[in-house]
Amino acid sequence: MSIKQYSEAQLKEIAMLELANEILQESKNPVDYHSILNQIAEAKGMSEDLKNSRIAHLYAEMSMDGRFVNIGENRWGLRSWYPFDQTEEELSQANKTRKKKRKEEEEDDLFEDEDDFDEFEDLEDELDELANEEDEDFDEDDDEDEDIDEFDEDLEETDEDEDVL
Known part of the structure; x- marks a missing residue:
C-alpha cells in the first residue's frame, strides 16, 4: 500500500517504522536516512x-x-532485497575501511607515545644497576684474591726466613 492511499487520520496513527517500510518498498532502492525521515515527517505533518x-x-x-x-x-534498504551473503559482504567492507583508519591512528599514537614513555626503561635501569653492582663485587673479589696471594707470599717468606734461621 502506498503512503498516498492512507488518510490523514491513518497517517497520524501509523507507526513511523511502518511508513519507513512503505517508503522503501515504493522506492525499490536504498534511500538516505534523512530522506526517509523527511518523507515520514511530511506525511504525518x-x-x-x-x-x-x-x-x-x-x-x-x-x-x-x-x-x-x-x-x-x-x-x-529492505533486507528482502539482498541475499544474506551479499548483505554481510557489503556491511563487512564498509566496516573494514573504518577499522583500518582506526588502526592507523592507533599506530600513530603508539609511535608518538614511544618517545615519551618506554615501559621497559625502569626495568632496564634496574638491570644496569644490578650489573654494575655485580661488576663491583667481582672487582672486590679480585682485590681480596690479590690480598690473599700477597698474604700467602708473606707466609712463605716468613717460613723461608725461619728455615734459614
Whole structure:
C-alpha cells in the first residue's frame, strides 16, 4: 500500500517504522536516512522540533527491526532485497575501511607515545644497576684474591726466613 492511499487520520496513527517500510518498498532502492525521515515527517505533518526529537528513535527502531538493513553511508534498504551473503559482504567492507583508519591512528599514537614513555626503561635501569653492582663485587673479589696471594707470599717468606734461621 502506498503512503498516498492512507488518510490523514491513518497517517497520524501509523507507526513511523511502518511508513519507513512503505517508503522503501515504493522506492525499490536504498534511500538516505534523512530522506526517509523527511518523507515520514511530511506525511504525518510533524513539526521540525518533533521531527528532530524522533530522529534517534526511528534510527534505533530501524536498526533493531529485521526488515531493514543499513547499507552504509547512512543509506537504508529492505533486507528482502539482498541475499544474506551479499548483505554481510557489503556491511563487512564498509566496516573494514573504518577499522583500518582506526588502526592507523592507533599506530600513530603508539609511535608518538614511544618517545615519551618506554615501559621497559625502569626495568632496564634496574638491570644496569644490578650489573654494575655485580661488576663491583667481582672487582672486590679480585682485590681480596690479590690480598690473599700477597698474604700467602708473606707466609712463605716468613717460613723461608725461619728455615734459614
